[in-house]
Structure formats: C-alpha cells, structure tokens
Amino acid sequence: MKSEKKIKKKHCKNFSTGSINITSHGYAFVNVEGFQKDIFIPKNKTNRALEGDFVKIRLNKKKGIKIEGEVLKIIKRKTQKFIGILKINLQSNSKYGSVIVYNNSIHVDIFIPINDEKLKKYHHNDKVLVQIVSWPKKLKNPLGKIIKIFGKSGEYKTEVFSLLEEYGIQYEFSKEVENEAKKISSKRISDRETRKDLRNINTFTIDPLDAKDFDDALSIRKLNDNTWEIGVHISDVSHYIKEGSLLDKEAYSRATSIYFIGKVIPMLPKILSNDLCSLQPMEEKLSFSYIFNMDNQGKILKSWLGKTIIRSDRRFTYEEVQQIIDKKKGDFHEEIYTLFLFSKILTKKRLKNGSIYLEKVEVKFHLDEKKNPISLHLEKNNDAHRLIEEFMLLTNQKISEFVTSNKLFIYRIHDEPDFQKIFFLKKIIEPLGYFLDFKNLKTSINCLLKKIKGKPEQNMIENLILRAMSKAKYSTKNIGHYGLSFLHYTHFTSPIRRYSDIIAHRLLHCYLTINQKNHNNENAYKLKKMEFYEKQSQHCSNKERLAIDVEREFLKYIQVKYIKKFLGKEFYGIITGFTDWSVYIDLLLFQTEGMVRLCDIKEDTYILNSNNYSIIGKKKRKVYHLGDKVKVKLIDINMEKKQIILDWIDNKYFEESIKIK
Structure with missing residues (x-):
C-alpha cells in the first residue's frame, strides 16, 4: 500500500x-x-x-x-477508419451528414461535409467505411470522408462484406493465387504408383445437403464373420499445396474457411476446395487414409496409415443416411448400418472414459432468392451426424497417438475448466433443482446434460457449461484434451477448410517416409524447429477464434432480420441474464436472446439482487431467477445494434395458466 x-x-x-x-x-x-x-x-x-x-x-x-x-x-490512434450508417437530412440547414458507428469503437458520430461532391453518390442509411481526416477545435465531432460503400444497411450483401471489412478478413483471391491454383488443377497425378490403390472398395461421403467441399470419405468391407476393414479417407490437400508457395501463404493467412448462412469464404480457391481436392463421387481422388480392422466388439485389431487413391461410389446427405439407419434399407444399407453400430460402441467407450457429451442445437435458416430468411428450424445431431463424428474423432486420436508426444507435432489441446466459472454455474443451477459434484465433475456434467434434455432451461445451461470450459486451441505442447478425455488429439480430418490439418498432414507424412529412400529427394518435406510450428499453432488458434466471432455476429444479424416479421407477437422465453437496468431472455422458439428494460416491467418495480443471479420486486417481493420461464412480447427491433426489444407480459396470469393446466 x-x-x-x-x-x-x-x-x-x-x-x-x-x-x-x-x-x-x-x-x-x-x-x-x-x-x-x-x-x-x-x-x-x-x-x-x-x-x-x-x-x-x-x-x-x-x-x-x-x-x-x-x-x-x-x-x-488505434484506428482512423470506422464502419457505420450514413445519415443525411437534406431538409435541415446542417452543413454535415453524419456516420453513426454502432459497435462501441467510437463514442461520437463522424461528420461528413454536405458539399462533398462524392456525397451525391451515397444515400441515407447506406453502410459505409469512413476515415477521419480532421477534428477542428470548434467542432464536437470529427470530420471524415467516405472511402467505401457497402450498400443499404440491413441487406444481405451489405452485412456480409461490411462484417468482413470490420474483422479484416480477405475474401477475394488475387489473380496470381488463382492462376497458381489453375496450374495445379491441370497437372496429372505423379505419384500414383507409390499410393495404395483403394478404388475398388465401397467408399462414400456423408455431408450436409448444401456442402460443396468433401474432406472425408468412409470405406468398409467385411473380411470374415468377426472382422471388418474400415477406412477413413481424408483429402490429400498437402500433396497439392507446397509449403512456401503463393497458395500456401494465402491458405496460412486465412487459416480457416468461414461459413456464413448462404455463403462460404473458403480457405482455398474453389477450383481446389470444390473440385480438385473435394472427394467427389465417381472421380479418382488422392487421399491420406487411416485404415483399420475392427472386430464385432469394436476393438481395433490392426491399422495402417498412408497415402492412397480412392473413388467414392456415392455422395450421401445426413438425411439420406438417417433414413437408411432407420429403415435398414437403401444404397449401402449393410455397410452404413454396420458403421452406425460401431459408432455407438465408440460413443459408449468415449463416455465411459470421461468424455463430456455436449450436443448443441443449431439454428438453421432457409433463405429466399434475395437471401432474406424465410423460415428456420432447430437442427439436432442425429445418428448420421454421430456416425461421422465418432470416426473422425477416432482418426484424429489415433493419428496423434501414432506420432506420440515425443515427436514434434501440432496437437488440438483443451485445458481444464475455470473453477470460478464452474462455481458460478453451480450457483445458477441450484435454484432450478440441479447440482454439480466437483469431485466427479465430468460425470456430474454428463448427468446434468441428461437431466436438462428437453427442458426449457436446456439451452441456457448448455451455454453456461460451454462458457465455463476452456477454449480448445492448437499447440506443439501436448496437455491432452479435457472435454474428450483423450491423452492425444489432433485435427487431421478437414484440410480443405483448416490449415492446422495441412500442418498435421505434412508432419505425419514426414514421419511415415523418414526412413524411405525418396525422403532425401528435393521434394521431401523438411522438418522445422519447434518454434516455427508453435507460431503456426498460435496463428491457427487466433484465426479460428476470429472466424467463430464473425460467424456468430452474422448469425445474430440473420436472427434479428428473421424475427422482425413477428413484431407484436407473444412468446415464451428463459431468463438468461441481468444487468442493473435490463433482463435478457432466450426466446425458446428462435434460440436467440432479447432484452426487457427493468423500468418497463409494470407488475412491480424490480431491482437487481446483490448476487446478480436474480431480481426482486420492491412491493410484492417476487423473485425471478436465471432459468425462470416467462412470457414476453416482441415490440421492437434495432437492426444496426442487432438488438431484440421485448415487453414483459404480466407473469402472474402466466403462472395461473400453468396451475390450471
């Protein structure tokens, strides 16, 4: 002191x-x-x-x-460029238009001189990129010039490209990169004779309906009454993308594909991601494969890793595979149902070893021709999703085990959760009748996840569990994966959309060929120092975090735009948060959050309790906790702030109706 x-x-x-x-x-x-x-x-x-x-x-x-x-x-200055909405009032006598920035990166509006000739090109409510040029002492606001226009605020293209600009994400490939991709795609396969030929084995892909890039394929054949040979085949992207090339530098810079609703910003040019590298049906494709024999009890008897050439016989969607599992008939029904049975064994084994089984519901939107959201549905993982997930998890785990922590590698690591956040979770769920055992935390979390399934508070509690968990990341220092309960884990199965997987492919191929004669030739991959890969790992982790943030931001825009058509309607929701002046409510039908101002609740005057987990009425002493179900009315939408404004329905009538039922 x-x-x-x-x-x-x-x-x-x-x-x-x-x-x-x-x-x-x-x-x-x-x-x-x-x-x-x-x-x-x-x-x-x-x-x-x-x-x-x-x-x-x-x-x-x-x-x-x-x-x-x-x-x-x-x-x-941190920055002199800002994205905002242009406001022009031609009927006023003001010398200036103004750009309003809604993301809290600046606390004042930026004035744009009305006599600026360029201003005539723009319109009221255009979304623009503006640069501050001066700030005269006589003005309370800085002066700026518009350097880019994205279009009318709220429109699909406007929101996509302004968001990419805001996050500094490159979306177009240079001519040089595109030309290099075209040259690569025109070359013939040069190492066919060194690859294991799997073209005559039943192979297929399973992906979402709208997928364009197919990273992975599965093959399966029966060897005898108790043994099946299963192959997990991953696109051999590293064969085409040579380290240090223009394409490699571009892929590294992006580090991941970004998936918006209705649009993809790919890591690689489409001629590669959607064509050459994509495991399209009835086409010969290069892959990096993990092939293993499994008995009927799900035990791996032997395995092999290496470069292969495959030909997928069929492209399946998740919906098609789910139907085959349910009805036990259709193309490759025996193979698919066998893989499904094995996936159930793998899931059971993983959970027994302490893996946390968290399955989030995804909000899926249908867009019209103008990219406006016209309907939504909540998508849960089905057996078809879990089938693919388990075999990809197994492959990532086994490849990491093969390399072992004694060798230089890029691992996918996940640390233990933050104890304070777990304690916060415990405090919130106790009033709802749920408990956590800190001594057996993983088992306790899995029990909690089972108990909340189908309950109104499920989404809120799942989000709190996710927030309590550490963020998974990439590193050369292996500490294991807490959430999966794997001692070794990596990302190997999505090299078309993740640069981390390309790194893993290069390193694995290096270890597989290190004792071969051809490893010494000029095309062989040469190992770098650990610092090189650690820097790449951190870069991939940072870019992944950025991609998640921008995808969430865009999803919020779509959600807000869709919900606008329901103004005036009443909905049920779950209380998910409190501030000194507002209550946040998860609208169950839409899985998105809206806000009610405390001062707008008319049934009583509510104040925030000191623990921040509840509010209490001054007169009636009624308490609302996090997780409580309430009824609200949608009264306003702020597209620029992506806010949903709600009104509180007098919940005493809501409670009475529940009692009557």
Whole structure:
C-alpha cells in the first residue's frame, strides 16, 4: 500500500501514458502502470481521444487521495477508419451528414461535409467505411470522408462484406493465387504408383445437403464373420499445396474457411476446395487414409496409415443416411448400418472414459432468392451426424497417438475448466433443482446434460457449461484434451477448410517416409524447429477464434432480420441474464436472446439482487431467477445494434395458466 502511495505521488508530479477506454457516456479510463485502478478522465478532458488510442495524460490530484487525469496528447490512434450508417437530412440547414458507428469503437458520430461532391453518390442509411481526416477545435465531432460503400444497411450483401471489412478478413483471391491454383488443377497425378490403390472398395461421403467441399470419405468391407476393414479417407490437400508457395501463404493467412448462412469464404480457391481436392463421387481422388480392422466388439485389431487413391461410389446427405439407419434399407444399407453400430460402441467407450457429451442445437435458416430468411428450424445431431463424428474423432486420436508426444507435432489441446466459472454455474443451477459434484465433475456434467434434455432451461445451461470450459486451441505442447478425455488429439480430418490439418498432414507424412529412400529427394518435406510450428499453432488458434466471432455476429444479424416479421407477437422465453437496468431472455422458439428494460416491467418495480443471479420486486417481493420461464412480447427491433426489444407480459396470469393446466 505504501509503495502504491509513493507511485501515485510520483505520477501526480509527472505525466504518464496508456490506452484509453471511452464509455458511451463520453467519460473515460486510462490504464497506467503502477496503479491498481484505471485513471478516470472526465468527459471534458478526453481532448478528442477515441476508443483504444494510446495517449499521454496529466494526473491531477483531487481532494483526499482521488486522482483524475486529462488527455494532453494522442500519441497514436488505434484506428482512423470506422464502419457505420450514413445519415443525411437534406431538409435541415446542417452543413454535415453524419456516420453513426454502432459497435462501441467510437463514442461520437463522424461528420461528413454536405458539399462533398462524392456525397451525391451515397444515400441515407447506406453502410459505409469512413476515415477521419480532421477534428477542428470548434467542432464536437470529427470530420471524415467516405472511402467505401457497402450498400443499404440491413441487406444481405451489405452485412456480409461490411462484417468482413470490420474483422479484416480477405475474401477475394488475387489473380496470381488463382492462376497458381489453375496450374495445379491441370497437372496429372505423379505419384500414383507409390499410393495404395483403394478404388475398388465401397467408399462414400456423408455431408450436409448444401456442402460443396468433401474432406472425408468412409470405406468398409467385411473380411470374415468377426472382422471388418474400415477406412477413413481424408483429402490429400498437402500433396497439392507446397509449403512456401503463393497458395500456401494465402491458405496460412486465412487459416480457416468461414461459413456464413448462404455463403462460404473458403480457405482455398474453389477450383481446389470444390473440385480438385473435394472427394467427389465417381472421380479418382488422392487421399491420406487411416485404415483399420475392427472386430464385432469394436476393438481395433490392426491399422495402417498412408497415402492412397480412392473413388467414392456415392455422395450421401445426413438425411439420406438417417433414413437408411432407420429403415435398414437403401444404397449401402449393410455397410452404413454396420458403421452406425460401431459408432455407438465408440460413443459408449468415449463416455465411459470421461468424455463430456455436449450436443448443441443449431439454428438453421432457409433463405429466399434475395437471401432474406424465410423460415428456420432447430437442427439436432442425429445418428448420421454421430456416425461421422465418432470416426473422425477416432482418426484424429489415433493419428496423434501414432506420432506420440515425443515427436514434434501440432496437437488440438483443451485445458481444464475455470473453477470460478464452474462455481458460478453451480450457483445458477441450484435454484432450478440441479447440482454439480466437483469431485466427479465430468460425470456430474454428463448427468446434468441428461437431466436438462428437453427442458426449457436446456439451452441456457448448455451455454453456461460451454462458457465455463476452456477454449480448445492448437499447440506443439501436448496437455491432452479435457472435454474428450483423450491423452492425444489432433485435427487431421478437414484440410480443405483448416490449415492446422495441412500442418498435421505434412508432419505425419514426414514421419511415415523418414526412413524411405525418396525422403532425401528435393521434394521431401523438411522438418522445422519447434518454434516455427508453435507460431503456426498460435496463428491457427487466433484465426479460428476470429472466424467463430464473425460467424456468430452474422448469425445474430440473420436472427434479428428473421424475427422482425413477428413484431407484436407473444412468446415464451428463459431468463438468461441481468444487468442493473435490463433482463435478457432466450426466446425458446428462435434460440436467440432479447432484452426487457427493468423500468418497463409494470407488475412491480424490480431491482437487481446483490448476487446478480436474480431480481426482486420492491412491493410484492417476487423473485425471478436465471432459468425462470416467462412470457414476453416482441415490440421492437434495432437492426444496426442487432438488438431484440421485448415487453414483459404480466407473469402472474402466466403462472395461473400453468396451475390450471
């Protein structure tokens, strides 16, 4: 404490620097080294600083020990470019139009001079990229110029390309990269004689209906009454993408494909992802295969890893395979049903070993010709999904085990959960009648997941479990995978859409061929130092996180746009969160969150309890907890903020109707 007072005394006579965080109300905070708390900057002392800027401040001591600061100089702007909605009021006498930025990256509107000739090209409510050019002292707002227009706010293309711009995601391939992809696709297979020929074995793919890139295929044949040979065949992308090439650098830069509803931003050009590398039916394709013999009890008797050439006999959708499993008839029905039975054995074994069995419901939308959402359905994993999932999990696990942690490799790791978040989860579910045993956490979580299945609070609790878990990532340092209870795990099965898998393919092929004569030729892959792969691992992890964020952001846009047609309708929802001024509610029919302002609840005046898990009425002392089911009315939509505004239906009538039933 004494040392902190000395630091404060020292800083009060001097200046300091730090990054500024500006609130929506205009006042700010600066993080200064040596202080436990951020330095408060009053609204009139921010001196034209913007969110995230690196600034120089003067520390001013107030009465007592309170210290405030003022911004003296902006050392470096975090950014001068922003995406927002252009507002033009031609009927007013204002000299300026304005760009409103809704993502909290800037706390003021940016003025655009009306006499700007370029402004005539644009329209009210256009979504634009604007650059700040100056901030005159006489103006409360900065002046900017429009450098890109995305289109009318709220339209599909506008939202896709503005979001990609905001997240800094490249969506077009350069001519040089496209030309390199075309050259590769025109070349003939050069190593056919060194590959195991599996073209005459029954092989098929199982993918979503709208899939264009087929990474994986399965083959199966009966060897005798107690033994089946099963093959998991993964597209041999690394055969075509040579390390250091233009294509390789582009794929590494992207690191993952991004999947929007109705659009894909691929990691590789379509001539490769949808054609050459895709395991299309009735075409000879290069693959990297894991082939194993399995007895009727699901025990692996022997296995083989290596490069192969295959020809898929049939392309199945998940829906088609599910029908075959249910009816036990159709193309390859014996093979598919056998794989299904094996997948059930693998699932049972995985759960017995402590794997957490979390199956999230996915919201799927149907779009019309103009890419507007016209209907939705909630998709659950069925037996067909689980069939593919189990064989991909097995392959990723076995390949990682083959390499072992003694060799340099890229692992998919998952750390233990955050204890504080697990404790938070426990506190929330207890009022709902659920419990967690910290001593047997995985078993307890699986029991909880079974108990909540089909209950209104299922989605909320599943989301809380996901938030409590650590984020899976890539690393050369293997610590195992907590969620799957695997000591060794990697990503190998999706090289068309994940660069991490290409790294795994290269390393595995290197280890498989290290003692072969042809390994010494100039085309052989040469191992790098561990630091090289660790850097690549971190890059892939970061890009994966970015892709997840942008996909979620776009899903929210589609959800909000779809739900707009239900204005005025009443729905049931589950309380998922509280703030000092609002209640967040998961609308069960849509699996998306809306908000009710506390001040708009008319049945009583509600305040937030000190534990933040509930609200209580001042008069009637009625308490609402997280997970409680309530009835609400959809009253407004804010497309720009992607907000759903709800009204609270008087829930005493709702409770009475439940009692009557």
